[in-house]
Amino acid sequence: MDIERARFNMIEQQIRPWEVLDPGVLELLSVVRREDFVPAAYRSLAFSDMEIPLRAGGARGQVMLAPKIEARMLQEAAPRRHERVLEIGAGSGYMAALLAKRAQHVVTVELEPELVQMARANLARANITNVDVRLGDAALGPQPDQPFDLIVLSGSVAEVPQILLDQLKVGGRLLGIVGEEPIMRATVVRRRSENQWTTTQPWDTVAPRLLHFPEPSHFVF
Structure with a gap:
């Protein structure tokens, strides 16, 4: 496989059409070698438009998100050089690597x-x-070195967890994928003051669940 041609095609055919147009993000996707973060058994699929299992047989449903989802999340998160970032769900470390290239420090x-x-x-x-x-x-529970400027959830939740919102600095933001299949939305929550928050949901997608966060009850009486 021609690695550089495959990387170019991923960016031009998958990621740009998904409204990822920030030149800095596109350049970063060329620099951080995605294939080095993919488990060896799936390396030939590193640039495919799909989720990649992180363990044999897809144990516990943990995956690398599709490249276009990772790229659009990075664009939406827009980390800045002075910021401290918390990511939930390290996976293979790829999203942390992308965030780290633009932020001061990532946990x-x-x-x-x-x-x-x-x-x-x-x-x-x-x-x-x-x-x-x-x-x-x-x-x-919270991380000992909270608060953070940016929190990124590398997976979906049913609703934005308050335990994470409480770890944001005033002026900080959280990005996650929120909802239940078949409808989930990228969700950005900004902390305007100690007790004031604003929420936007700029685009739709679907992602596997982060484990252990609350799920709504579906009991019917």
Whole structure:
């Protein structure tokens, strides 16, 4: 496979048509080698328009999101050089790598020890040093070094968790994919003051669940 041609085609045929037009984001997708963050068994699919399992058989449903989703999330998040970022769901470390190239520092929290090791190894191989990969359950409690300028959820939730909103600085923002299939929406929540928030939902998509965050009850009486 011609890696550079495949990367070019991914950007031009998948990502640009999905309204990812920020030149800085497009350049970053050329620089951060996505194929180095894909599990070896799936490396031939690194540039395909699909979710890629992070473990054999897709254990627990954990995946790398499709490239166009990752790119549009990065564009929407718009991290800045002075910002501290919290990511929920480290996976292979790829989104953390993209965020780290534009932010001051990234903390990424992952439930699965195997994926923590994978993310750390991938980031070290890419010589990205401003990411802290932590083993933990972000649904259980706040990070000790909160608050953050930006929080990114690399997966979907039924509703925006208050436990994460409380970790935003005033002026900070959270980006996640919120809802239930078949309708989910990219959701941006901005903290305007201690008790004031604004929410926008700029585009629709679908993504696998982040584990352990609350789900609505579906009991019918």
